[in-house]
Amino acid sequence: MSRTRTLLAGFAILGLFTLPAAAQSPANTSSPRAGSPEDLLRQIQMARDEQTRKFQANVDAFNATPEAERDAKLQGAEAARNSLASQSEMLSAQYQANETRILELNRQLNEKAAQLGLSEVFGLSRQVAGDVASILQQSLITAQLKDTNGPPRDQVLRNFAASRATPVIADLERLWLEVQREMTASGQVARFRAPVVQPTGEAVEAEVIRIGPFTAMSDDRFLQYLPTLRSLSVLPRQLPGEFMSIARDYLRNQDGYAEAVVDPFRGVTLGLYVQRPTFIERIQLGEAVGYVIIAVGIAGAAAFIFQLFYLVFVRIAVARQLKNLEQPRRDNPLGRVLLAFRGDPNRIEEDADIAELRIAEAVLREVPKLERFQAFLRLAVAAGPLLGLIGTVVGMIITFQSITESGSSDPRLMATGIGQAMIATVLGLGIAIPLLFANALLNSLSRNVVQILDEQSAGMLAESLEKKRGV
DSSP: OHHHHHHHHHHHHHHHHTHHHHHTSHHHHTSOOOSSHHHHHHHHHHHHHHHHHHHHHHHHHHHHSOHHHHHHHHHHHHHHHHHHHHHHHHHHHHHHHHHHHHHHHHHHHHHHHHHHTHHHHHHHHHHHHHHHHHHHHHOGGGGTSOOTTSSOHHHHHHHHHHOOSOOOHHHHHHHHHHHHHHHHHHTOEEEEEEEEEOTTSOEEEEEEEEETTTEEEETTEEEEEETTTTEEEEOSSOOOHHHHHHHHHHHHOOSSOOOOOOOTTTTHHHHHHHHSOOHHHHHHHHHHHHHHHHHHHHHHHHHHHHHHHHHHHHHHHHHHHHTOTTSOOTTSHHHHHHHHHHSSGGGGGSOHHHHHHHHHHHHHHHHHHHTTTHHHHHHHHHHHHHHHHHHHHHHHHHHHHHHHHHSSOOHHHHHHHHHHHHHHHHHHHHHHHHHHHHHHHHHHHHHHHHHHHHHHHHHHHHHHHHHHHHO
16 A cells, blocks of 8 residues: 555656646647636636646556556666666766776876976977967968968967967977978078969969068069968068069079078068158158258259359360460350450550450459359258258157147157158258259359459450550
């Protein structure tokens, strides 16, 4: 009877535990929702009646089962429970044994690692892997040595450096391999095909020549390595002409030794060349003051060139006239001075003072043309530094204004103002110094011609006095 009560209680508990499942069955979920408290109470009573009916059916089925069959099912359930319990105890014992074995092996590993100094070796290996990963990430050799079947080589070393697990032989061998590959490729000049990002943003397969980890060229253009894309790209602005000619000669050379452009800082110097502003950009940085200075310089240069050619031709004509003083010509100042004195025979009989005045008049008539533009050049020489000073003051005002507006002394914010100040100063000195030498040259040439005119005038006057006294 006790077993019967136990089974009845079990069926009763089974019925209670099946209650929520029956309540959540599709049939119940499809029942209409209660519209009022009375409907809800009616549904609850119906569900309770259904549960009571099912429970009674289970009890009747249990009572109808023969006692021998009930005992057999109970014994089978108890045997299954005992078997599972024994298996659980066996697995628990095995788990404890494994835990003990793992602890013992870790203890032995730590002792052997301490004896061999492996902890320091592994730590040093991770440190070296991190340093090498940074080098490989920035190295353009990575564009050639790509691993198509796995992560990039710098990422592999970075994962190894960040790992806290005990390194295995494969990790150490990979570290050694990548260091050796980088060292070997650093001393090689390689030719390979790789995608090159064009200035338009399109990646085009092209032949690349790599000079160690320093410089890469393709189609007469220098390349840079983009670590984020792990790809090569054309420099947005190429190097000056002398470097480009060296690169073209090097690309066309197939054997032997040839001169090449190498950046020992692995692209840093090339980047500085790219960022360096051109001459036009420097002038544009000077803004309005710079344009005024350049205009003054151009005007002074034009005046200098014009007067220089004039004085050169005058000196040539005067030198030709000196060889033939008896036949004065009007195509040179000396000839015109001679004609002014000798052209009229009556003037030879004039008084010496009057003759001297006439000669001085003829010489003074030629001096303005000989000393033309020299006053303007002196003015440009003096105005150049002053205009540059104005540009310097304006640039410093812009610099202080940017500091005031931003509240910080960031060099990038001050670069525009300081650049304008320096460019204006350089432009002012740049036109003043050449025009100073140009004015000195014109002054020397004009003084030479004027001195010849004075010498010949004095000679003509002396000759005239001698003739009068001789008469």
